[in-house]
Amino acid sequence: MSVRSVSPRLSRRLMLAGAAATALSSAAPVVLGRKVRLAMWGLDGHPGDITKPLAQYPDVELVGVQDWNQTAARKTAGSKAQVFTDARRMLDEVKPDLVAINNNNGERAAAIVECANRKLHVMAEKPLALARADLDRVKKAVAANGIKLGMLLPMRLDSEFLALKQIVESGEIGEVIQISSQKSYQLGERPEWMKKRATYGSTILWIGIHMFDLMRWTSGREMKAVSSFMGIAGDLRQGEMENSTASSFRLDNGGTATLHMDYCRPAMAGSHGDDRVRLAGTKGIAEYMAATGVTVMSKTRKPEKLTQLPPAGAVFGEFLEHVYLGKPTALPLSEIYRLCEITLGAHEAALSGKVIPL
Incomplete structure (x- = not known):
């Protein structure tokens, strides 16, 4: 052809809808009006979808990174964020407002529920769960705690x-x-x-x-x-x-x-x-x-x-x-x-x- x-x-x-979906269409920093403490639970998925946009959001501070691979965690954390092997300890110590969950697929639903029960907003890698029962648990925890939940579908x-x-x-x-x-x-x-x-x-x-x-x-x-x-x-x-x-x-x-x-x-x-x-x-x-x-x-x-x-x-x-x-x-x-x-x-x-x- x-x-x-x-x-x-x-x-x-489409243009009206796209206005809400084009955060990187302008190089100008986006002011959120408050400081946002971000923690990253795992690096198994696509953590770059979390870290790459951060330069445009100066109000977001990466405060903690957890992963089984400590070399990768230290590299992602840079000089300011703390590095952890235990995700729940990270949540206890750095007290984030928002958690990006990129652990393995089988453990993701439990991580989302944990964050929801702490009333922390979540951006999760996909899929949210590997079974319907786990997805139902996620739905109930999100609804009960009134958090915002997003999923990485770039x-x-x-x-x-x-x-x-x-x-x-x-x-x-x-x-x-x-x-x-x-x-x-x-x-x-x-x-x-x-x-x-x-x-x-x-x-x-x-x-x-x-x-x-x-x-x-x-x-x-x-x-x-x-x-x-x-x-x-x-x-x-x-x-x-x-x-x-x-x-x-x-x-x-x-x-x-x-x-x-x-x-x-x-x-x-x-x-x-x-x-x-x-x-x-x-x-x-x-x-x-x-x-x-x-x-x-x-x-x-x-x-x-x-x-x-x-x-x-x-x-x-x-x-x-x-x-x-x-x-x-x-x-x-x-x-x-x-x-x-x-x-x-x-x-x-x-x-x-x-x-x-x-």
Whole structure:
């Protein structure tokens, strides 16, 4: 397919929503109006999503870092924050206002509940829990203590996926009736916690959650039922983590959606991952892949590549402004819980071999 470049037409609705989700679109410091003491519970996930935006938020002070890897903890802590091996001792001693939880997947729900019971706001790595019972405990603790809970889904605020959402909202490709998506990563050498089901969960729970979010976020469609397969095949093995998965969904309008994931991307590829989303609508198709960028074709225009995209946001910066400035959030708690339920459903479908209602 040949494409020609064109600037996208930004919808007013997307721009208004994007204003709350683009904390890094300006280099100017953001004043929160009070000092915020931040502690980091674990560094197993993506702690960079927490630390990178901090330069723009001078009111946020990193006061404590806990991790089993003390070398990594000291590096993250720098010269001012205290370093701990025991997370609860850290909470007792540094008395944070906000905790970023990046421990392994199997221990995350308990950490969230602990912080909620101390009435501390939480930004957690995903998923929140590996089982529905643990997710229910998180919900009850958050509700009982009135804290704010966020989840690290940074791809929702990437320019490319904001652009796909904009195209759908403009009505140009009509009603989305089919979604195809992909995640392909290099396997490399994985940390020990990812090699064990008790601390990893599954590849569907760990990285599938990103794409399930993007499929819903960009298309505006809801998922009603799911079937999945996952397994370990070939000689690309890292303990119990699956290297191949496939999930299929029935959408709320009778359409369908699919996600396939693998850890087969070779080191020679030049980048760690290859994420793709294709939205097929009744009037056209919009899609993103790294090789071609964001492209769109419809009844009113030939295939085109978008060259000017909405500004990207930072999920932690957006959360800070939501909690301390009262700004709207692009990722409300109801969306977080719904996404966790969908992801658990896809995981359960793979384990049971059944179609799981959502």
